Amino acid sequence: MATLRLLCGRSVAEVTRTLDAIEEHLLEAGAAVQDAMQLRIVAEEIVTNIARCAWPAGERREFAVELTVDARLDGLHVRMTTVDDGVPFDPTTQPTPNVDAGLDERQIGGLGMLLVREMTDEQHYAREDGRNRFSVERLLHRATG
Amino acid sequence: MNVITEVKGEILIHRISGRIDTATSPEAEGKLTADLRQGRRVAFDMSAVSYVSSAGLRVVLMAAKLARANAGAVVLFGLQPTVREVFAISGFDRLVTIREDEAAALAALGA
Numbered sequence: 112m113a114t115l116r117l118l119c120g121r122s123v124a125e126v127t128r129t130l131d132a133i134e135e136h137l138l139e140a141g142a143a144v145q146d147a148m149q150l151r152i153v154a155e156e157i158v159t160n161i162a163r164c165a166w167p168a169g170e171r172r173e174f175a176v177e178l179t180v181d182a183r184l185d186g187l188h189v190r191m192t193t194v195d196d197g198v199p200f201d202p203t204t205q206p207t208p209n210v211d212a213g214l215d216e217r218q219i220g221g222l223g224m225l226l227v228r229e230m231t232d233e234q235h236y237a238r239e240d241g242r243n244r245f246s247v248e249r250l251l252h253r254a255t256g
Numbered sequence: 257m258n259v260i261t262e263v264k265g266e267i268l269i270h271r272i273s274g275r276i277d278t279a280t281s282p283e284a285e286g287k288l289t290a291d292l293r294q295g296r297r298v299a300f301d302m303s304a305v306s307y308v309s310s311a312g313l314r315v316v317l318m319a320a321k322l323a324r325a326n327a328g329a330v331v332l333f334g335l336q337p338t339v340r341e342v343f344a345i346s347g348f349d350r351l352v353t354i355r356e357d358e359a360a361a362l363a364a365l366g367a
Contacts, residue, residue, distance in 0.1 A: 127279050146308055155309045159278050179292050184269040210347025214320055222346055227343045 113140050116177040121162040121171070130155055133178055133191070140180035142187055146251045150189060153230050153247060154178075156223035157193055157202070165197020165243070172197070186253045192246040200243055201236045202227065257305075259287040267297045267365050269358070274288035274296035276312030284315045292322040292330060299361045303334030308342050320352045329353075 115136040119129040133154045137147040158176065168174045174195035181188040207228075208221040228234060231247040238244070257274035268291055276284045276354045291298050300319075306367040308316075316332070331353045335343065355361040 130277075145338050149341070151337075152307070152309045152342065155311075156275055159311075208346075210351075212347075214324060214351055222313055226299050226310060226342065226345060 112179055114180075114183045115176075115243045117176055119158060119162065119176050120173055121166075126155075126158055126162050129158055129176055131182050133176070136178055137180065137189070140187060141182065142180070142189075148228050150191070150249060153227050153249075154191060155235070157191070157245065157247070160200075160202070160223060161193060161195050161197065161243075164193050165200065185252040187249065189251060190246055190248045192244065193245050194242050195228055196242050199238050201238070202245055203234050203236045257284055259284075264362065265367065267299060267362060267367055269299045269301055271301040271304070275307035276305060276315060277307060277309045278311045281311035281315050282285075284312065285318060288315060289319050289322055292319055293326055294326045295326040295328040297329045297365045298323070299358070299365060300330065300332045302332050302336070302339060305339055306336060308339045310346075311350055313342070313346055315346060316352055316357065329365055331361045331364045333353055333357055354359055 113136065115132060117129060117132060119125050130151055134147050134151045136146070136148055142150070161174050165174065174193060174197070177192045179190045200225050205224045207222055207225055209216070227247060231249045233248040235246050236244070257272060257276055257280040260271045262269040262271065272286055272288070274280065288300065319330050322328070333355045334354070334357060335354060353364055355364055
């Protein structure tokens, strides 16, 4: 099992640095390019949301990001976890945007979490010791043949 | 991300390359929506776009709304697999006009 642990700040540069590290870690662990890219999208949605919304604007803060990749017979088991001490926020209970809405009705909100839900197998949230703990899991199947 | 613009008669083709994400979406918005505010007919060549996150979808939504508001038009073509999936999951493939290739996109714009 290969684990990446890092602290991420709130700036775009910090977020990009974190996402680059995640994508690189996945590729080094043997993930296909498309899968690593999909999981980077997932990570971007989660990490950007925390960086922007977990604390009042202007406060310098950091949060923990952990990525584990476990190579098993059926493929690569990936788990991504974020821990932050910002405002209580449960991504699993956010309303889904109406994907059938027309152009005039369509809003921006909720798109990120929709992508997270659809691109991962499981999502778990807990509020513990004044911290949000959110993890997502995805099994990257081995290519056959 | 990078944008190179070609003029084909009345139509503009923005050839986009790279990623449209949190870091690059402000630049993407600036380069891709200005013409639509003028009511132009615009094609986005997405064949060299490897990655679109929700930040990128926001830019596309803005482009579509601006096109409608200003009597212009925008068509996307050449979406790569990962990008195509993001559009499908979010329902954006039903929200904006998407075509397989440049010829079909230009036809959709009434070239």
